[in-house]
Amino acid sequence: MKYVTFEVRGRIQAGIVVDDRIVGLHEASNGRIPEDLLVIVQNYDCYKPLIKDVQHAGYKIEDVKLLAPLPRPASIRDFYAFEEHVVTARGKRGLGVVPEWYEIPVFYFSNHHAVKGPGDLIKRPDSCKKLDYELEIACVIGKEGRNIKANEAAEYIFGYMIMNDWSARDLQAKEMKVGLGPAKGKDFATSFGPYLVTNEELPTKEERLNLEMEAFVNGERCSSGNARDMYYSFGQIIEQASRDVTLYPGEVIGSGTVGSGCILEQTGRNWLSPGDHVELSITQLGKLLNVVGEEDENGLL
Known part of the structure; x- marks a missing residue:
């Protein structure tokens, strides 16, 4: 799986790449998954089942700004x-x-x-x-x-x-x-x-x-x-x-x-x-x- 951190419409959140689209995990999970990829990595066993269940809609890659996957690593x-x-x-x-x-x-x-x-x-x-x-x-x-x-x-x-x-x-x-x-x-x-x-x-x-x-x-x-x-x-x-x-x-x-x-x-x-x-x-x-x-x-x- 490919994880990203991205910005769209002034909002920064973690996402996954599905084909040519970026799925915002916080949005797709109705807020159950955090916006910060670092928090997701630190608690991955908790969030992994939710990530598998998210609906694959999301944004076109060209419509978002990709940031460093971990903008502030530990x-x-x-x-x-x-x-x-x-x-x-x-x-x-x-x-x-x-x-x-x-x-x-x-x-x-x-x-x-x-x-x-x-x-x-x-x-x-x-x-x-x-x-x-x-x-x-x-x-x-x-x-x-x-x-x-x-x-x-x-x-x-x-x-x-x-x-x-x-x-x-x-x-x-x-x-x-x-x-x-x-x-x-x-x-x-x-x-x-x-x-x-x-x-x-x-x-x-x-x-x-x-x-x-x-x-x-x-x-x-x-x-x-x-x-x-x-x-x-x-x-x-x-x-x-x-x-x-x-x-x-x-x-x-x-x-x-x-x-x-x-x-x-x-x-x-x-x-x-x-x-x-x-x-x-x-x-x-x-x-x-x-x-x-x-x-x-x-x-x-």
Whole structure:
């Protein structure tokens, strides 16, 4: 099932995609299902039977504005799980891969209050001259758990969505010299969408998702990979994230960047500029398009 958050006639609510239409769950259930998808995910066992019973009428997709499926997730952890990205990106900076990367999957927390959705303008930070996209896939936790084993992690995943982990490379490089970060290099925006697709709909290969991943800048394909190439599976990632910590429904966990999935890895390609259109595409998860803007001293375009 594909879940969305959408706006129509000034009203924001959760919905599901049925053929080429969006069904508003709150409307279709006569108010029995909440408008907030995060609340639905957090109480899914309660609302799942009601969702199955809703009448499929709804709105044409072109008549609504899709937002990020979870505009305010409970948290965002972003991992570093694709070996090709790690090798290439570090190599561009004259660095090798540290042995510890092969021992444990690592992550950082991102700003869950700076989430953007399909079509949203991404404001390049005022002091940034090296804006980059990052092509990623993210899962959403659907069940509370602690010290989850990798081979049991699938039952804790609600679904998956496209993630663009926007990066101010120059800000990131400077602050990480201090030994912390990426902090302000990632603080301004993370895009999700257009759909949150439940995991039973997606193909797997040896416990890894078999999904083609592509990125386009102004219509030109710049990145291509597959989610199955993750060195660490989502099961291993969730095992690490939940070690001695409780994970809660509505928390987002990113894969990190697929190999070739950012400008940093590419030779001779310009950094993103205002007006650039960046579209990420993942098999069965849809297409996520954003346009780059610029922030002036007053925080406005």
